[in-house]
Amino acid sequence: MRSSRSFSLRQNALIASMVLPAILLVVASVAQEQAPEKPLTAKEKFKNIKVLKNLPADDLIPVMRKWNAALGVKCDFCHVINPDHTGFDKDDKPQKGAARKMVQMTMDINKRHKVVEKKVTCNTCHKGHAEPEN
Ligand code: HEC
Ligand code: HEC
Structure with a gap:
């Protein structure tokens, strides 16, 4: 037992x-x-993000396409693109630096003018041109 x-x-x-x-x-x-x-932020997914840090990573390319349209340019206006489609993280074009300042400025405008009904975007000033016509 x-x-x-x-x-x-x-x-x-x-x-x-x-x-x-x-x-x-x-x-x-x-x-x-x-x-x-939690979706990755642009900063977590990409190599060299300084202003679009909190942007969801999946929105980065759509934002880039909007900039193309707002400025009437292609990606290579701000980026030196290697034949294997890399190099987007490099800061070798002054236009990329200018764009960073513009993002900062656009965000500042929107922060200061919360009451304005329509948000300011790149297109508000650029309207399809790299150099806004006044
Ligand atoms: C008006 C300038 C401009 C144009 C046009 C532009 N980009 Fe960018 N791109 C930037 C800037 C500025 C950054 C960095 C953003 C930051 O620092 O937050 C960036 C970052 C990127 C990154 C992240 C690279 C990394 O690893 O850090 C990719 C990928 C990218 N761009 C792709 C594109 C593609 C694809 C196009 C065209 C559809 C395009 N960009 C058009 C300015 C531009
Ligand atoms: C309040 C108006 C305004 C807004 C909003 C604005 N820009 Fe600009 N941008 C200008 C003006 C004016 C210039 C030309 C003078 C200068 O370079 O400062 C310019 C110049 C630029 C240039 C340099 C062009 C060149 O030929 O080298 C880039 C790149 C640019 N803007 C990108 C952007 C992007 C990207 C956004 C949105 C995130 C944006 N801008 C939003 C007014 C604006």
């Missing part, structure tokens, strides 16, 4: 040692899935 009881104890312990980790694993993976997924 005694030996069979100790056997079943050992068996229980064995089962527990196999089942518990499995349960913990499931609980852990569920907890991980439920943790809200």
